[in-house]
Amino acid sequence: MDTLPLEPLRLSAQQTLVWDVESDLIVVGFGGAGACAALEARERGLSVLALDRFAGGGATARSGGxxxxxxxxxxxxxxxxxxxxxxxxxxxxxxxxxxxxxxxxxxxxxxxxxxxxxxxxxxxxxxxxxxxxxxxxxxxxxxxxxxxxxxxxxxxxxxxxxxxxxxTKGRGMSGVNLFSALRTSALAKGVTLYSQCEVRRLILDAQGAVIGVEAWRLPPGAAATRRHARLAKLVTALHPYLPALAERLSARLRGIEAEHAQRLLLRARRGVLLSAGGFIFNRELVRQHASRYLDGLPLGTPGCNGSGIRLGQGVGAVPARMDKVSAWRFINPPLAWARGVIVNAAGERYCNEEVYGAKLGHAMVEEQDGRAILILNRRLLLDSLRQVAPGRVWSFQRLPVLLNLLFNCRRGASPEALAERLGLPAQALRQTLESYSRAARGECADALGKSTAMLADLDQGPWYALDLSFGSKLYPCPAITLGGLRVCERSGRVLDAAGAPIQGLYSAGRNAVGVASNLYVSGLSIADCVYSGRRAAAHLASSATATPLNA
Structure with missing residues (x-):
């Protein structure tokens, strides 16, 4: 997949274009950030045209909401x-x-x-x-x-x-519920949405201001368009698990677009917002900026391919924090797993096991070369089975636990025997378990500051080990990118290499650097989509004369 900037269409002073559609704001990528920006702009009286290569929703609709x-x-x-x-x-x-x-x-x-x-x-x-x-x-x-x-x-x-x-309240995974509310509200308030419409170039005037986009849209209702929609859903479902097949199907998507999409020149009277997500599905970009995360399970949709970042780069924008990727090594549920110990290749603990999965994942990838071996004893193993019984957790939480207990579990009658099976230093593993157990019995403080209730005495065996390292095939580690275009933090305007705003261009969500661009906790990216999307729309509206929607 290409990693180069997407060069714009640059107009000379003498050139004019015949625009197909004009709007105050053009939103490129109708996910969480794009929908929030579109709504805020409409509430402030601006006309909004939102574009999405697929059906809209992006990573927000695939998330936990x-x-x-x-x-x-x-x-x-x-x-x-x-x-x-x-x-x-x-x-x-x-x-x-x-x-x-x-x-x-x-x-x-x-x-x-x-x-x-x-x-x-x-x-x-x-x-x-x-x-x-x-x-x-x-x-x-x-x-x-x-x-x-x-x-x-x-x-x-x-x-x-x-x-x-x-x-977000509702049945099933809540991302669908959240985005459905945003989408319904946006359409009801007059946002125009062009789905299956890909932006391939920004358009600049002679002074270098962004004045519109060149987009390619599949004809609404056509047989090829329906085929594209079905194929896009299949690619999204398959990509994390069968990436090679998904890539072949993605080539078919591109073929449909190349043969049937129609060119549109769309003018943005006030500005263009890039909100097309991150780049975790662009494996070459990941290789270029954060290669140690290539073994992770891409989380999001194939639309998270860095296209919005590359559009910005083409007009002089500067990406930042592109090495920041969040890897989610969750070990709770079951709670019993978090009461065990995680060790590295030296048989030593390196992170408090009760922390949020992204913090554990960060330590695993950035500090331990991706190694994470979970040690339990029989009591914790049996507790973990009870804790993932039907009706207690989601199936996506239960099934990986059961698969790993069945096919990725090694047993040792002693810490030394277990260490031998794992290829770990035997004395180091024994010392790790003994020190942890002393803390669990209250004889000393836990070296990593674990809560008393989360400690467990592991003196009694037998002992079990699960290799939950970053590259595990049985326990894949989800990952998302956190870097994006540098923006002005007061307005959301995209900045160039000199730190000056690029006229007419904004960015929000994971297309841009924001609150969630360092370490991650659940819900921070969506919260930042709301914050940054609304911020950009508010600034754009304040710099233009607009009549509030409810005026």
Whole structure:
């Protein structure tokens, strides 16, 4: 897949174009960020044309539909939790690092509850039900949970913990429910959507301002268009598991587009927003910027191919933090797995096992060459089987656990015997288990600061090991990219190499650097899509004369 910038159509002072359609704002990529920007623009009186190569939704519709929100939301209060924007900021600062400046993070946290209320006005629903135990993703009975490291002792010392994962209410995986509400609201408010419409070039005027796009659209209702839609769904479903087959089918998608798509010249009177997602499905871009993550399971859709980033690069935009990839090594559920120990190739622990899966994944890939071996004893193994019984967890959580317990589990009558089977230093593994067990019995503090309730005495065997390393085929590790185009943090305008805004061009979501561009916790990317999408639309509207929709 190509990694080069997508060069624009540059007009001379003497050139004019016959535009097929004109709109105040053109949105390139109608996922979470694009939909939020489109809605905000319409509410401020701007006309909006949204374009998507597929049916819309992007990674947001494929996600768990979690919005990271806090600072005192109604659902936190109903569940009995006090939270403040200041506490939220102190926690997030540990995750966000220097991805955005302090003022941006403060604004993100102070406006968090308002953004959640705005989503509700678009039709999204939330709830105050909290699961009794920590989990990577709650069942359909629960919709508010600790979606990051808030309650881990080392984080809780710096910021009072509160659940901030607001999962969109509805049956099944909530991403579909969230995007459906956004899409329905956007169309009802007058956003025009061209699906199966790919932007291949930005259009610049003689002064270098972005004034429109060249797009290629499949004819609505045509047989080839219906065939393209069916094939796109199949590619999305197959790509993570059968990438070679998915790539062959993707070539057929390209063939349909090449033969049947029709060229459109679309003028943006006020600006163009790039919101086409990240680049995890562009394996060459991943190889170029973050090659150690190639063994991960791409999470998202084939539309997450870096096209929006490349469009920006073609007009002088600068990508940043392209090496930032989030690998999700979740080991809870079952909770019993998180009470075991994770060791590296030297038989030593390196991360508190109760942390959020992205933090464990980061340590695994960035610090341990992708190695993660989970050690349990018989009691924890039996507990884990009970905890993934039907009706207790999602099937996507249960089946990998059962597969690994059946086909990826090694047993040892002693730590030394287990170490021999794993090719680990025997003495080091024994010392690791003994030290951990002493902490579980209260004889000393845990070396990695694990909560007392999450410790387990592993003195009694037999012992079992599961190789959950990054490249595991039986326990694949999902990954998403976090880098994108550099933008002005007050407006969402795309910046050039000198740090100056490119006139007429904005970016949002994972197409751009934002709050979620360092370390990841569940819901932070969608929350950033809402924040950055609305920010860009608000700035664009404020710089133009617009009549509010409800005026």
């Amino acid at each position: 979690v919005v990271y929100a806090g600072g005192g939301t109604p659902y936190q209060a109903q569940a009995g939790y006090d939270d403040t924007p200041e506490a939220m900021q102190r926690y997030l600062q540990q995750e966000v690092g220097d991805a955005v400046d302090e003022e941006t993070l403060r604004d993100f946290c102070q406006r968090s509850a308002e953004h959640l209320a705005w989503l509700e006005r678009q039709g999204a629903r939330f709830e105050a039900s909290v699961p009794p135990l920590k989990t990577s993703y709650p069942s359909d009975r629960f919709y508010l949970y600790y979606s990051g490291n808030e309650s881990v002792p080392s984080y809780a010392r710096l910021a009072p913990p509160a659940p901030r994962g607001h999962r």
